[in-house]
Amino acid sequence: MGYIPHTEVERQQMLAAIGVTTIEDLFEAVPASHRFPKLDLPGPLSEMEVASEMQALAEANEHAGDFAMFRGAGAYHHFVPAAVNHILLRGEFYTAYTPYQPELSQGTLQATYEYQSMMCALTGMDAANASHYDGATSLAEAVTVAVQVGRSKRNKIILSHAIHPQYREVVRTYHQGRGLEIVGDEATASLEELSELIDSDTAMIAVSYPNFFGQIEDFAKIVEVAHEKGALVVFVANPLMLALFKSPGELGADIVVGEAQPLGVPLSYGGPYLGYFATRTAYVRKIAGRIIGETVDADGKKAYVMTLRPREQDIRREKASSNICTNQGLMALAASVYLALMGRNGLRKVAQLSYHKAHYAADQIDKIDGYKVWRSKPFFNEFVVKCLKPVSEINNALIAEGIIGGYDLGQDYPHLKDHMLLCVTEMNAKAEIDALVDILKGLA
């Protein structure tokens, strides 16, 4: 059977009802030359030929597994257990549509519920939504919530310069034309200096945990000042780190957002990733997305349902606070499966391995003349190295040896020319770290 259930007779009736005679009449607004442009496509191929073509294209790429990887800067090379992909690719999950009908969607709903519960446990928050596109989007959505909480009377948004540069760009793109004053990241203001910017017009302040340079800052003062002045505190946090360090909830965060790609999602050329968003109960009715809850059905059996969708477009369009009414359900499932497989201890182990290996690498590099590691603050699994040569030159030498070197901070921070941001995870064997150190030594 066809997927279009309308008969020719029905189509004619509908056309007559709106006062046209043919389907083509409906496209009158589109210039004829643009309706069916000639597409410059090669001829058709068999499945076998397509597969071979795709294989050739795929093999033209290098991938993370071919290299020793020492770059993070927002996308992290972690181990993903095989079970994650096996569960993701089950048809019940892979092709599932939005679970509006709980009687048909218990599996999807429960998976989302588990994801939300685990993100709350990690962040120290009360509720988490079912995800956004990526960490940058989540931060932009946090701005929306903060403005709503301030009843649109507070227009100042303070961002630390040590938040991922692209996240800050997305916030500005997302909120252009809204009359918000987005400040704080023009130069290199410390958290101390940022606290002085907070006033009664401030809707929120956002900080990064760890910051873009891998460092862990002391937030006590800025949180205190923000709350005194009635501003929300938003943490952009790497969720893996939260297995090892105090949760943002304990540190006074009101909203916690970030990129959950480190939790079971591969690098895959930058996406699809997983923006997580968690908050305190007080703000739960302002958030975009949905909250899944656990309840019982008519027979008293455990059941999962969509409990809250306060700001989704299908509820009341004029009250929707986000144009995004989709989420990254499959990636959230990947994070659920990953977290469930790892468990509390396993996740802590991954974080510890990343931490200790990064510190070993930092110690070795710091010993080499001509390199200086930033050590004024504690760091997690990324650290800054001041080099004598341009970072691009160093990276060219490394790639020739099968090593992907650090991120060139000079691209985003002019005062950090010749500074490299290195990342070490559980994936980096000691031999890889030693090889990196040897090559850096040779370049000094």
Added chain:
Amino acid sequence: MMAELKYPEDLKYAESDEWVRIQGDVATVGLSDYAQDALNDIVYLELKEVGTAIAAGESFGEVESVKAASDVILPIGGEIIEVNTALEDEPEIINSDPYGEGWLVKVRVTDDSPLADLMDAGAYKAYNETR
């Protein structure tokens, strides 16, 4: 068996289901018994702040129930002088006592001309029976 819906005689009613009680230049506004019954359990409400001036026919907040979310409309024009803060933690009071403890806002009336268009108890009851 559902309890009979109440229509106090001393109030005026709007088609959008708010009731108004006028005392001098102050109007108390709430949701009718019919409205709370139709909405089912009210779980959340958000009202505009004290000091906000609102024209007749404009929203002064929203109520959310397990079934729906809807705006509450001010039938007359005025400035909010008090909101019922007890409802923040217990919005279900609107369900249990819509005409008493469940009042929403008190307003200093600046435009009472729409009062003439509001229904009395009998007319509002008749209006609901045709819906």
